[in-house]
Amino acid sequence: MGLSKKVLITGANGLVGQSLVSLMTRDSAFKVHGLSKGNKRISYYIENFTYYNADITDKTALQEIILKIKPNVIIHTAALTQIDECEQNKELCHKINVEGTQNLLELAEKIKAHFIFLSTDFVFDGLNGPYQEKDTPNPISYYGQSKLIAEQLVQTSLIPCTIVRTVLVYGHHQGMRRNNIVSWIINSLKNQQTIKIVNDQFRTPTFVDDLARAIMVLAHQQKTGIYHISGAEMCSVLEFAYAVADIWGLPKTLIEPISSQKLNQPAKRPPKTGFVILKAQIDIGYSPHTIKQGLNILKQQTKGIL
């Protein structure tokens, strides 16, 4: 007990946050605290877990919580993650993704915590993927820009910091407010709805359990610097959707390939991102599941739900 590390996970209600809470509370090396904007959405009982309701843009509220907990590690996953909403409401995006991160970082500096920041492949322009940690970012959306500005704040800090960039995360979390890519594909196909999926955007999709495990190891070993954490296989978003349909036994004929230009979303998406994960493989023995394995595990985890 005395030797366990106190961890604060922001965005504890989200896809990555819930997976981290579930994994880290099972490790007695950690005493886990979670923070999110809404009410607690993890409904099952977890020992070794305290939840706080707070907005990361409210510095006073944050200060009260953080100075009370005095975490050794802060894992910052909270963000405005809806890419089109970020493009259409830049002020809100900046407030949450940049100022929110700055607020947390200042408090982390006060208590000298290890700060782990979740970032994205969208810091790259997608012209030269897959990307290594040393490649030069060049975001083409406001979301990507906001995450890059936050990364730069993190990098100039004097406390130990880790930037974990990830790509197209799939998995399940409780009380989802919106569909994630897998649940959207499954629910649409089950309801006989046609869906349009881009065939010209390429990613290395990431199973959320692999990502959470990598973050936990980085926290354990207090690794600092940038880490690219994603799956190892590159595919188009269309191919990923076909894999989901295959594993759930749903009709691929309802999936309509479309180009990014035709889909014309408010925010631009980088055409080919994906990561080279060699650094994580060497440094922390990171070894992600294949897409097929990840989707099969997810299918087991969501029996009766998806």
Ligand SMILES: NC(=O)c1ccc[n+]([C@@H]2O[C@H](COP(=O)([O-])OP(=O)(O)OC[C@H]3O[C@@H](n4cnc5c(N)ncnc54)[C@H](OP(=O)(O)O)[C@@H]3O)[C@@H](O)[C@H]2O)c1
């Ligand atoms: N998912 C992906 O494909 C992906 C890819 C690359 C990078 N990332 C990065 O990974 C991180 C986690 O992503 P995710 O998929 O887990 O996102 P998510 O499911 O949208 O969860 C984000 C969480 O942040 C919380 N949040 C938002 N604004 C907040 C605020 N002002 N104060 C406190 N909490 C706030 C929300 O809490 P409430 O629900 O309580 O409102 C939400 O649950 C993000 O930093 C994202 O940029 C994700």
